[in-house]
Amino acid sequence: MEPGDHLFRRESGRMIAALTRIFGVHNLALAEDVVQDAFCRALEVWRIRGIPENPSAWLMATAKNAALDVLRRQRTARAFAPELGRFLESEWTLAPVVEELFSTGVIKDDLLRMMFSCCHPQLQKAAQVPLILHILCGFSVGEVASAFVSTHAATEKRITRAKKVLARSQAVRHCRAGRFLGAPPSGPPGALLAVQRGLPRCVLRDGRTG
Amino acid sequence: MSEFTYLYRGGRDTPQSPEQRQRQLQKWAAWFKELGANGNLKELGHPLESAGMVVKGNQKIITDGPYAEAKDVVGGFSLIEADDLAHAVELSKGCPILEVGGSVEVRPIMQINM
Numbered sequence: 001m002e003p004g005d006h007l008f009r010r011e012s013g014r015m016i017a018a019l020t021r022i023f024g025v026h027n028l029a030l031a032e033d034v035v036q037d038a039f040c041r042a043l044e045v046w047r048i049r050g051i052p053e054n055p056s057a058w059l060m061a062t063a064k065n066a067a068l069d070v071l072r073r074q075r076t077a078r079a080f081a082p083e084l085g086r087f088l089e090s091e092w093t094l095a096p097v098v099e100e101l102f103s104t105g106v107i108k109d110d111l112l113r114m115m116f117s118c119c120h121p122q123l124q125k126a127a128q129v130p131l132i133l134h135i136l137c138g139f140s141v142g143e144v145a146s147a148f149v150s151t152h153a154a155t156e157k158r159i160t161r162a163k164k165v166l167a168r169s170q171a172v173r174h175c176r177a178g179r180f181l182g183a184p185p186s187g188p189p190g191a192l193l194a195v196q197r198g199l200p201r202c203v204l205r206d207g208r209t210g
Numbered sequence: 211m212s213e214f215t216y217l218y219r220g221g222r223d224t225p226q227s228p229e230q231r232q233r234q235l236q237k238w239a240a241w242f243k244e245l246g247a248n249g250n251l252k253e254l255g256h257p258l259e260s261a262g263m264v265v266k267g268n269q270k271i272i273t274d275g276p277y278a279e280a281k282d283v284v285g286g287f288s289l290i291e292a293d294d295l296a297h298a299v300e301l302s303k304g305c306p307i308l309e310v311g312g313s314v315e316v317r318p319i320m321q322i323n324m
Contacts, residue, residue, distance in 0.1 A: 008228035040222060043231055045257045047238035047306070048218075048286045140227030 007055055008039060009138030015063045016135055017110035018102050022067055022088070024081040025117050025166050028135070034070065038062040064102045068095065111136060117166065127162040134159050213252060213319040214290045214298040216305070220281035221312025222260075237306035245290070250301055255288035281311065289319075 012035055019031035038059055052058045071080065071088055080088055087093040100106065118131045130148065133139045139147070145155035226234070245251040260283050264275040276283065292298035295318055302314040 006228070006232065008231045012228050039226075039228070039231055043234060044222065044285055046235055048254055048257045048288065050239065050242075050254070051235070138228040140229060143227070143229065 006138070007059075008042075011056055011059050012039070012138035013111060013114075013136035014107050015059065017114040018060075018107050019063060019067055020114055020117075021106075021110040022071070022081060022084065022098060022101055024079070025114070026168065027078065027080065028163060028166050030070065030078075032135075034063055034066045037066060060102055064098060068098055071098070118162075120166075123162050123165055124158065127158045130155060130159055131162045211291045212294060212298075212321065214292055214295070215317045215319060216255075216288045216290055216298075216302055217284050217315040217317065218286045218288075218305070218307050219284055219313045219315065221307040221310040222280060222283075222285060226310075234306055234310065237309075241304050241306060242288075244304070245301065250291050252289035252291045255286060257286040258284055260285070281313075285312075290316075 015035045015038065016028075016031050019034055020028055023031050041062060042055070042059055046052070046055075071094060075089060079085075084097065087097040101110075114136055115132055118135065119128050123131065130144045133144045133147065134141065141156045141159060142152055144159070145152045148155065242251060242254065260280075262275065264273050265271070266273070290298055290301065292301055295316065298316050298318075302316050305314045307314060
């Protein structure tokens with residue numbers, strides 16, 4: 001791998017996006033756990049065997065299998081994405097649906113969907129861009145803090161609070177019900193402007209040189 | 211030249227950002243590359259799953275395991291060629307696992323002349 005290649009950073013957002021689409025945004029923490037596990041596994045294998053020819057596909061396959069495991073094990077215990085509920089309940093449809101949700105084109109949509117979720121009006125404005133940078137762009141809390149000239153503790157608090165809102169908010173269900181544009185009109189457009197203003201600066205600076 | 215085994219232990223559960231993981235991986239690649247370039251790498255070896263089974267005693271009792279502490283579980287191994295144990299130990303000091311709380315156990319492979 002070239003030193004400039006940000007594989008883990010790039011893939012973490014894509015994996016989170018695909019997994020939250022399946023699990024529902026309210027299960028963001030579960031999605032993050034699955035991604036962490038997949039990364040741990042990758043590191044354990046790759047550090048000795050070297051990086052495979054298509055590391056992205058390797059990671060995605062690992063995340064996909066982990067998602068299937070979680071869905072099978074916790075099918076009755078947890079509520080996942082409600083609009084997918086019927087398909088995730090039956091073993092006949094489970095694998096094909098998850099397969100489809102991990103296809104490249106769908107993941108692109110998932111990333112956008114998740115970005116809208118992160119801009120939901122119930123989330124503190126000041127938390128929205130940090131949340132996107134952290135969850136979807138794979139920046140660590142420390143990196144986000146330094147991009148916003150803030151402290152690690154304050155940034156962490158902000159992100160944690162926002163995640164809690166996502167985990168319990170009823171209104172956010174607009175987003176996970178597939179109607180990511182269905183949120184109140186005053187919310188996302190304004191927030192998206194903030195994203196447009198805020199994102200490129202950080203991503204370009206730290207994404208390229210970090 | 212004698213042969214040695216490096217047993218990699220621990221260094222798994224440290225929370226890492228994507229950036230740190232990337233750097234870890236690059237360090238491993240660089241370390242193995244250097245070992246290989248100097249003719250010290252006999253075989254990359256393999257990573258090991260942390261869970262397995264243990265078969266024990268005459269009764270062949272089978273248990274889940276090894277349930278060692280995470281830091282004591284062997285996560286993988288490599289085969290190394292070095293002048294002597296001291297040399298093999300010296301080479302192991304470059305292993306990136308040492309930076310994340312792990313350890314390398316250096317064991318000479320028994321030389322048996324049949």
